Amino acid sequence: MQYTDSVISNPVRFWLLLIAMVPSVACSIAILYYTLSSRTRRRGIHNHFIILLLCNNLIYELIDISLFLNYYRSGTVVPATKSLCLMWMFVDETLYNVSTVTIAWASIERHIIIFHDKWLSSVKKRFLLHYAPYAIVITYTILFHFVIIVIPPCENTYNYTQEICGHPLCSHNSKLVGTWDSVVHNIIPAITIVIFSISLLARVLIKNHRMRRAFQWRKHRKIAIQLLLISFLYLLLYIPIICIELVQLCCVSEELNGPFEQYAHFFSYYVILLLPFVYMGSLIESSWQLKMLLPCWFRATQVVEPMAMTTGHFTARNPN
Template sequence: MMEYADSAISNSVRFWLCLTAVIPSIGCSIAILYHILSNRTRRNALNNHVVVILLVNNLIYELIDISLFLNYYRLGVVWPASESLCLIWIYVDEALYTVSTVTVAWASIERHMLIFHDRWYSTPKRRFLVHYLPFAILVSYIFLFHFFVIITPPCNNTYDYTEEICGHPLCFHNNRVVGSWDTIAHDIIPTITIVICSISLLVRVVIKNRHIRKRFQWRKHRKMAIQLLSISYLYCVLYIPVVFIELTQLCCKSNLFSAHFQEYTRFFAYYVIFLLPFVYLVALMESSWRIKNIFPCWCRTTQTVYPTILHTTHIAAHQPTPLESTPQN
């Protein structure tokens, strides 16, 4: 395995850190998806739709993008060294990671509507306009934007097969307007949205629970709040440092952070993808959920048949009374 002396984290360490994280993450994602999709009530719950999309998106990301990372860390070069592989790798890395971040940002906004304005979802038409349509537009925009700037760019990309993600040669970043838009719209704004909406949701829930106890059913909405706040906390811890780096690079000419700090920050930002299913699992357990509910057919208790004692009732024969026994003429 090829390693670089100036790298803060060697390729061998990166390989094992990713491998030991991605395997249980994939297993946990599949288990939770089965748990949600196998039950009609859970499958139709609006608050579960974002979770399903996040888990499916991250599962595809792990199977394609992380697999290519592992292959690079194992060999030290991109193999096979082809332009088509580089385009797929860059597109998946950029588009699916952006979908994950924007999905959590949208969920942070929608949780306010689901908890405090549930009447907006009272009819199929309202659910389509408020729930399905905005998210479909966001995801379609993300895929189309990255398709045009990565697959069919207005400039020529150059590829370095000795670097991970083929050197990430996005030539559109040389265009200050397009590059700034990509950083601000797809990284900075979603992260700020997650922070602000999560804090405001927590504050609104606490205030409502204190002052309007009879009208506001905390237990009914606690599961949705816990799910969102847990996922948002994960993104805040691991992704905010990356946003700070990108913000300083966008605003300042000189870089305020060392190269090793940037390397650590960008590498461990991928743990948002790895840890997401486990964070959601913990949130479900906080809502009185148990592991055995994922595969109920595996956890059925064996019923033991015991012999039953039958109590018999003895019926005495009818004895004639003296009057009945006297013959009548």
């Protein structure tokens, strides 16, 4: 739903996004370099989720957020073409939902990695429980949005004076398609993240209490903390959108959600922008890890200084 009178002016939106986007892109590139530059980290099964998520979000920022910035700067879609509108809608809808479903599956997979690591002990098991689920959910999400956006059975009407060209998804005029999109790609993933993130924390605490030792917490501490922090950020900024969609699915008048919906939709983009910083915070446990992550910022210059020589006093001994 679009509004002619925005509660947040375009210049304010422009600077809010730009100030967050620049360091976010730099942080994403640094983390990807840190992870991919090491064979051990690159092959670590627990890092694949982060690599997928950061790559997806980096593309989203460079394309989608850049188009938003261009729109907020000029007040219109430039260039005003159908192809640009299709690309903008496709990237905005698809990559955001790819991020959602990826986090949802990762919240399930973390239980397997921490508590049932034997399920991933062979190549076949890793394919079935690790690689295949990510491939399925991501491929499905891309194909679904390609059909309803790029080759819909109806004709979209574009408004070049509104962001995302008015978001003219004519497919959503179908109650079935609109409900499926909201429930499958937004509501169910959000509920999944909540349930499995809370249950992960509960299982770790209960296991530690029962066994009176650290169980695998020390070994898998970073894996659990990463998921919990990412899930918390995601739900904090995404829950308002879910509430709005639930209200609209219950046939409540959309006029009741006007200003709140605008704020919720705009700040939901900060899930993508802030995620690299949340991951970096869970990654860094000491200053030496920060130096490994950003080596170019911590290159110490070797300074050659004169070294003071101590002189000793020797007493000559008379020969006998």
